[in-house]
Amino acid sequence: GGQQSSEDAPMDDVLKIVLILNGTLGDKSFFDSADNGMKLIKDKYGDKVLVKTIEMNYDETKWEPTLLDVAEQDWDIVIMGTWQMTEMLQEAAPDYPDKKFIIFDTEVDYSLPDMDNIYSITYKQNEASFLAGALAARVTTSDMPLANPEKMIGFLGGMDIPVINDFLIGYIEGAQYIDKDIKVAVSYIGSFDDSAKGKEMSLAQYSQGADIGYNVAGQAGLGQLDAAKDADRYAIGVDSDQAELFLSTDPAKAELITTSVLKRVDNSLLRAIDLHMAGKAPWGSSEILGFEEEAVGFAENDIYMKVVPAEIREEMDMLQKKIIDGDIVVSSAFGMSSSEIQALRDSVSP
């Protein structure tokens, strides 16, 4: 459920926006972030907008009916995310030409007819992960208090699937950019729920010599943060600023989360509505957002400032600039076959 109910919307000049999530809230990842986007919009525009978030759960057969339901209802803009929604949207959108659709984290095929009421947003998470990889490489070779001599860093993925691997590839490239000899221990939990298993796997990585890990496994990845505390090692969070999660309840743990790679769906949605209000929204096309648009980022919080030595931070800023300027081009896992990815993983395996 969301904040307001739809039916009793009074005036016509209110912009009615609905977000349909093909999952549930609480993922500490981009569904939560998208929901937060709706809050940002509401905060900024107040009574001029009506917003609502609908969770469709993970049962894929429920998504299409929901999409059609909301398309038929009195909403002006329908927002959804992930690649899984694209084909449904491509089929549905032409039937509702007076409605607008925003889809994030993927893009529709604009070569198809009548796609001009859809705006697609994708993110350069591989670029942000590149920075995480570079940071991890610097940390493991540094003389920071919890670093060890082994040149080994960890990666904890939820499942062996393209989105996760897109993070992985950026991470590997970032690490190798710093030092070709860096080894990356890669584990997949096989689930996005099982944080205990996530912890177990991270502990195994730490005990095998990794001194910093990067988790990209939703809720299950949080196990890595616990593991970092147990093993006294560093961690890198993902999607939202994970240090913030624990800052008040478990500061000791928060101190080990050097930074988090951010995927700011919220910012990108607010930006989209801003553009729409200004009449400049690029309906009928797609945008890839990155550091510049603050759609991806690197959590430069107090802990980052405190824990990471200044010269490393400076180098990170420099790398970020190089990426923005196009001096560094980061590859993407989308379009790679499973065996190619496997080969890449094997090449850096400890």
Add this chain to the structure above:
Amino acid sequence: MFKQKKLFELFRTVLAIVIALIIALITILFASEEPGRALSLFLFGPMDSLRHFGNVLEMMIPLLFTGLAVSLMFSAAQFNLGAEGAFFLGGISATAVAINQNLIPFVHPVLSILAGGLAGAVFCGIPALLKVKWNASELVSSLMFNYVALFLGLYLINYYMRDVDAGAMVSFRLAETSKLVKLIPGTRVHFGLIIAALTVVAGYYFMYRTRWGYRIRLTGLNSSFARYSGIRTASVIILSQVLGGFIAGSGGAIEILGMYRRFSWQSLPGYGWDGIIVAILARNNPALIPVGAFFLAYLRIGADLMARSSDVQSEVVYIIQGVMIVLIAAESFLAHYRHKLVYREARKSATTGE
């Protein structure tokens, strides 16, 4: 007397539903500012448009298959929980055939469904074989095999069927020739419903009107007696599990062919457990499977509509479902009154009979 008992059963069920609804309402009161609207969405939402009612029928299809599969397996007194894995593997195998672009319509879905069914049959047959040969608990082995099925299936998709141009771990698109036709315009109700209906009818006849069904039931009710009567119980057990697996596997195949563009499950879809619910509600009787499946599907869709269109948390629907299922299946609910009724009747017939 007989009629009165039936009436009483009806009354009992209605009352159980009413009580479950009251509990649901109380839960909703906690979760919602507009409980009345939420409840009415829950109750009547599935009937307020053709599409919504279509959703109920769509959801019934997999439940009919797994419900029937489970009831067949349980009828032989085998506690095989493999319907879950069989359904999943059925979907995978069907996908392997359905992504093939060079087959002709009609033949294509038939082959895909057969592939799904075969995968399911093998999958559920293994625990039965282990049971018959070495007396290894089918409960344990099927439960563990479900996880194996999940990871095996994911591996097959990931390494052999994944569309690298897609932005998620999904298979290639299913060929148009493989899809099951839609039956009702404006809904996604597909030909699978007809197959399911035929399967259920066939299942009923199989269980109650054929020698094989008889053997399965007899073996399930008393295997010593079945053996004594000249029935080879080991093969009967295997037959029932293989058949159940075949039905569950076909169900998975049909679900994929009817409802999906590509294979995209990343975890076990849960229809095997739902099948257990349906089978127990139907007391393993295929004739009652549609009732159980409709009930569960209606409950799910109503709950979804409520969560979607009101402010009720979607998780609340699990609570309501659980309470409803438990109360409706409660055999002793109002047993006291039933007994009073029986007693009165017996007295009456005793006095008039003399």
Add this chain to the structure above:
Amino acid sequence: MSDFFNIIFSVDFGYAVLRVTTPILFAAMGALISDKAGVINIALEGMMLIAALTGVIVSALAQSAGLGLLAAVIVGALVGMILAYFALNLKTDVILAAIAINLIAMGGTVFILFMVGGDKGISSSLPSKVLPRIDIPLLKSIPVVGPILSGHNILTYMAFLSVWVMYIFIYKTPLGLRIRAVGENPDAADSVGISVRKIQYIALTLSGALAGFGGAYMSMGYVSWFSKNMTAGRGFIALAAEAMGGATPHGAMFTSLLFGLFDALSNSLQTLRVPAEFIQMIPYLATVIGLVIYAANKTEQIKRIQAQKERQAGTKTEKGKTT
């Protein structure tokens, strides 16, 4: 390959096995007690989940890990009673009732988490407590064994202790005797004035309490928060472990450890160059293989003995004939 051996012969690995085994062991003991009383408890999964959430909420409110544990165990027991009420009083099929409880637990925990913590995924906003780890003074200083056995969460020790307690309880105490009698022949128990329903109530309640320990370990020991569906099938694995262990406390402990061993192995082996899916399969496949080997051994043994006896008897018969 030497890496492989380095991993499994490391101290950390041994330590991990015990850690992974703990929640399963508790739940397996829960499965055992209800099994002994003749009711199968498929609701362990849901019970653990509910207890895990309870532990977190109460320990955060009371600022005491001990109270959190207590509450988790009590709530686990309560859920056991509810299952008993439906299965025994209302005569709902016990499997169906348990599936319903699992459903309710799945949704209800998230719902309550949202009401209490304002978040649907994780309880990190609650200042919950974790149960302490315990160093065992003398043991600790022994090389290799010390670091493997010492320094675990208190619940890990309690889990292994519970096996022993269970053994005493089931085989030595009057209540245990009654539980076994009820499970094996309820009519016989009934005929000597034992209330079958009461005994099964007690067993399911204890089963819930044990699952409660397992749940508390998940959220207050294993990790330090509650997250959605965090038990991730451990309740079912426990069920399997109990059945595979031949429904005895020590058998169940052994099989839980076996599962723990293979789970820990699969966690450590991801660096091997094998697709992740195969490594994720290991614990489950190993369990089935273990089960089959155990069962096959037993049947083969019986056959062998039978054949041997036949041979012996046969030679005697032959002799008897000729003389």
Add this chain to the structure above:
Amino acid sequence: MNNITKVYPNGIVANEGVDFSLRKGEIHALVGENGAGKSTLMKILFGLEHPEEGEILLKGNPINIGSPNVAIEHGIGMVHQHFMLVPSLTVAENMVLGSEPRKGLYVNIKKASTETLELSRKYNLAVDPSARIRDLPVGIKQKVEILKALYRGAEILILDEPTAVLTPQETKELFEELHLLKEQGSTIIFISHKLHEIKELCDRLTIMRNGRSQGVFNVADVTEKDISRLMVGRDVILEVEKGPASPAAVSLKVEDLTVVNDFGKKAVNNISFSVRKGEILGVAGVEGNGQSELVEILTGLQRINFGSVEIEGVNIAGKSIKDIRNLGTCHIPEDRMTYGVAETLDIEQNLLADKHDSSRFTGRILTKPKIIRENSLKLIEEYKIKCGSPLEEVKMLSGGNIQKVVVAREFSVEPKLIIADQPTRGIDVGATEFIRKRLVELRDEGSAVLLVSADLNEVLELSDSLIVMYNGEITAYIEDVKSLGEEELGLFMLGINKQSDSEIGRALHV
């Protein structure tokens, strides 16, 4: 007990206004047909069932027996028709179950054992406290059951058909023990279908029929014939009329058969005999002397170890149960609830078990419901199975009627060889008479009958010729049973006497 009425949830009125009274120190028999309501009445007295109407007075005071616990407190003990023991527990554990002596938190097993021993000495019921129930023969189990009731301080002891599973020797022993109990002040209610036992043991008797009491009588004042008339409502012929047998060709031939059981013991040791068409061959012997194993081999339930068995000229080694049945064999099993029926299945389907796939009842694919219904109605009528409809579950029937279902099914195949294992165990005189008559009829129609029974009367009355088994071996072959006295038979059964090999060899009819 005054005016007791009990209606079961399925609407069956098991007791209707029953009055029942006991005098202190008597042995009171309760008799009636199967399903007359005896067990129900006793279960009410023991608190296992609750009546809709009526009251129970103990020594003049109304008491409310809500559960067996209350009954036990009032000094009522019950030995059930079917054993109420936990097989994996020891005798001592079974004894004390529910009222265990304690030592701290533990069960005081030592005390349980010594108390068991003391009690067993006091009442002359010898048992070994540390033996596991599952390893004990039925006679001992029965003793444990009685001791269990006595351990709980029973002054009123209800015995529901305690002799149904006992051998004559064991029955005799039991009666001595019951007399001893009576002398020591106990009151006993005794249920049995064997009227001679009642004559021998009891002081008074209450007769039940159709859920009502037919009155109380002094045992001395009524004859067995009177009792059976009051029970059944007509005269019952207690002895089967049967003409002399006219044996024809051999139907079953057993040669040098040896069976090794799971403990490596030779349960059947090198026996040979044959059964001819048109004769009833009895197998006499104390239970546990190889009869069950022999029957299991003959019916294919167990694999042959050594020796050969031919049925209708076909060697059955390696043949399935189905094959053996197809040779024209039928089998009335000893344990009807395990092997004879599926309790929760209806009567009609139970009647079909062995012939569900015969072309008469099943077409190429579907079964033929009409013919099946005709068949079940015919059998129900022919065998006088007391039931509401063919669709009633078998478990709703009384034990005797369940047995009739088994017999009806087995006899309806025009059997060439009938293997009847304890065919009348625990069923009332009416049903017993009926089944015996059918056996003789079938013999006269040319079937070969192998009759295994622990009931000496039955063996002596029904058999044309007889083999006696002791310790897995045949100790005697009696060609003409009429010439045999009970005393002589007893000596063979106990293995004290044994015929010469050549005499026994005649059993093979070569």
